[in-house]
Amino acid sequence: MRIGLMWGPSYLQRIKPLKYLKQCVAIRHVHRTAPLCRPAAYNNTAAMLLQKNLLLRNNTLYGYGYGTIRCTVFDSQGNTGPSSIEMKREDLVIQHKLLPRDLRKIEKSKKNDLVPSILVRKDGILISLLTIKALIKSDSVIIFDSVGSGISLSSATQRDFIQSLKLRLKNEASDEVNSHSLPYEFRALEAIFVFALSNLTSEMNVLLTLTQGVLTDLDHNITRDKLRLLLIQNKKLKVFYKKCVLVRNMLDDLLEQDDMLCDMYLTDWKEGIVRIEDDHSEIEMLLETYHNHVDEVVQRTENTISNVRTTEEIINIILDSNRNQLMLLNIKMGVGMFSLGGAIFVGSLYGMNLENFIEGTDYGFAVATGVGLLSTVWFYWFCMRSLYRLQRMSLLNSLKVKKKF
Structure with a gap:
């Protein structure tokens, strides 16, 4: 089973063709040259090849042996060194006492990770929120490069966030006389939530403005291009709504776990202060504040999606009504042509080259006409009367018909 998995299509796409060819030749050579009387040597060689290939596959999938991760490090005073540094993955795990699986959210192989998460450990808080991936400690913050989202540390958006985080950490760190200031980790967490919510609010305003403009135009005129634009905006709104709901659900789950909220007091944990399960009012109020903001964004987006859905239903009703009118016009034209066929039939009988008593009279033409x-x-009146009865069919008439049966 493991050999089949190793040589599957997903693995062949990740290794170089020349290296793959060499490995195939090596394994084939082992199969041909290994003597039947020496199974131990054959098994050892095959095991070494399998171990080497599996190690290469794991490195390719998870980036274990692939250099470094770009990041920016803040100290306890909010100062940073270089704009970005390269940190080895193994050093990051060992130095900050993390598990290898904790870094899956920030690995370079991870693409377009939409699900946010907050992992609380004894020495740090690992957060992945939208385009922000960070490790928060009691005296430092590490901001990782979001390669999968297409936003790097050198982008304007990321630079604005780093500058905002730096100012917030410096201002709070210099205000030592304020006894009610938040701990270092909460200030960093608050800066991340502020930046994420500002991005969500800006994106929401753009989407709602464009969608409302399309809905207003559709109230005056329904065209194919406007319907296509409405469909595109509806898809974007649904993706944005899903993203906001995931953030809200993450905050809901976090607020329900008292032990995790207590573990988020990294400064107290470092100083040896143990908090009981209910002693987490600061972080709870902080999370509830941003939960309310996210919930407001979700509600506004949900209302807009509901308006779009209502508009689509109204447009479908209008289109169905127009379709019914066209069908009714077609039926009326068919009835008219059929009725005219009756007059033509009478005229054809009168014009037949056969002797009859009508031709000898003076009133034959008037009678036939x-x-x-x-x-x-x-005939036309009878058909229109039947068609009018069908048009007057209502819900009450349908209920009466059901009662008869």
């Missing part, structure tokens, strides 16, 4: 017109009018 009158009968044809009367039959046409009567």
Whole structure:
């Protein structure tokens, strides 16, 4: 089973063709040259090849042996060294007492990770929120490069966030006389939430403005291009709504876990202060504040999606009504042509080259014409009356028909 998995398509796409060819030749050579009387040597060689290939596969998938992770480090005073440094993954795990699986959210192989998460450890808080991936400690903050989201540390958005975080940490650190100032880790966490919520609010305002403009235009005129634009905006709103709901659910889950809230007091943990399960009012109030903001964004987005859905239903009703009107017009034209066929039939009988008593009279033409017109009018009136009865079918009539049966 492991050999089949090792040589699967997903692995072949990640290794170089030349290296793959050499490995195939090596394994084939082992199969041909290994003597039957020496199974131990054959097994050792095959095991070494399997171990080497599995190690290469793990390194390719998870980036274990692939250099470093770009990041920016803040000290306890909010100061930073270089704009970005390269840190080895193994050193990051060992130095900050993390587990290898904790770094899956910030690995370079991770692409477009939409699900936010907060992992609380004894020595740090690992947070992945939208485009921000950071490790918060009691006296330092590490901001990782969000390669998968397309936003690097050198981008304008990331630079603004780093500058905002630096100012917040410096201002709070210099205000030592304020006894009610938040701990270092909470200030960093607050800066991350402020930046994430500002991005969500800006994106929401853009989406709602464009969507409201499309809905206003559709109130005056319904065209194919406007319907296509409404469909595109509806898809964007649903993606944004899902993203906001995931953030809100993350905060909900975090607020329900008292032990995790107590573990987020990294400064107290470092100083040896043990908090009981209910002693987490500061972080609880902080999270509830931003939870309310996220919930407001979710509600506004949900209302807009509801308006779009209502508009789509109204447009479908209008289109169905127009379709029914066209079908009704087609039926009326068919009935008219069929009624006219009755008059033509009477005229054709009168014009046949056969002897009859009508041709010898003076009133034959008037009688044939009158009968044809009367039959046409009567047949058309009868069909229109039946069609009008079908149009007047309502819910009450349907209920009466059901009661009869």
